[in-house]
Amino acid sequence: MVRGWYIGSSGMNAQQNRLDTVANNLANVDTAGYKADTIISKSFPELLLRRGNDDGRYTGDFGSADNAPIVGKLGLGVETNENFTDFSQGSFRITDESTDFALGGKGFFAVQTPDGERYTRNGNFHLGKEGILETKDGYPVLGENGIIRLSDKKFSVNEDGVVLTKDDEIVDRMKVVRFDNERYLRKMGNSLWSSNNISGEAYIAEGNERPRMMQGYMETSNVNVVNEMVKMIEVNRAYEASQKTVQSEDSMMSTLWNKVALSR
Structure with missing residues (x-):
């Protein structure tokens, strides 16, 4: 559950960086020669999930598997990778x-x-x-x-x-x-x-x-106002989704502490 907090908070931080960049682009829409910035994000390294209670051994012509076979991957959140500048020609x-x-x-x-x-x-x-x-x-x-x-x-x-x-x-x-x-x-x-x-x-x-x-x-600036406004709406929605993730994790942790832990 604690991992969910980090995943949600990392998403909020990434969207905050995107919002700052969009706001700066809009503030410079009338600045001569200004080149728009774009935030590029990347995911943290993914965690491999394994079956810890399975020895992974099976018979047949395929040999044997690892002691803890991989059953999938779990993302660990997102981070800002680069502030990319668009050098395309303005009008x-x-x-x-x-x-x-x-x-x-x-x-x-x-x-x-x-x-x-x-x-x-x-x-x-x-x-x-x-x-x-x-x-x-x-x-x-x-x-x-x-x-x-x-x-x-x-x-x-x-x-x-x-x-x-x-x-x-x-x-x-x-x-x-x-x-x-x-x-x-x-x-x-x-x-x-x-x-x-x-x-x-x-x-x-x-x-x-x-x-x-x-x-x-x-x-003139190469900032496209319409595109930047669309990005701002996307950022707000993504930020709210990450925020709800943190709130849900907090609610589940509260239930764990107040009910499960106290019942023992």
Whole structure:
């Protein structure tokens, strides 16, 4: 019976993690470049059930069985296995702002933070007081030769990411990077990502790997509101089912303690 408590409580914990993820996705439905998360769960190792009072021996042409023959399996609950990020392309929204950008394909903008180089899909930039192209949080956007500096908003960026002044002078090329295993990038908050040993180090995207740069556009979140609301209903129902399991186990244990134990 005690095992039933653990099974039910593990299910409740797993559904709570799913609910937190769904709530975070819905909260960021209007965040430019946001990528939705999905919780993946797995079952605990299953317990083999055996007939403890059966020696398992039988006659015939099949030899003999184990001393405690297996009669089935019992699951021991569920746990959160991975927080998986969906990197599918979001839709594009026209802003007609020269400092707004979207990437048409896989890849990330590179920005400079106090903790080192970080990466983002959110191209909602602006010009800082010193003419530095920055994110909304004030992090400088990087070109292949360093921080991008501009005199005013009258500049253009072609599809390859080359930044040109109003006089068609080349300033730099925006640093757009790819990773060997981008699904393992770590979310850092504020639409930023960091690399790790599993994702591999960032490398500048070239050729067919380089996404198309789109000036005057922003990539919207890839969160599907309808799907997330359906998931929220599913999570609530699954949580209630696990909760009832715990309550039933508690009721049976109460009966065992109050009736069976006291009757002896």
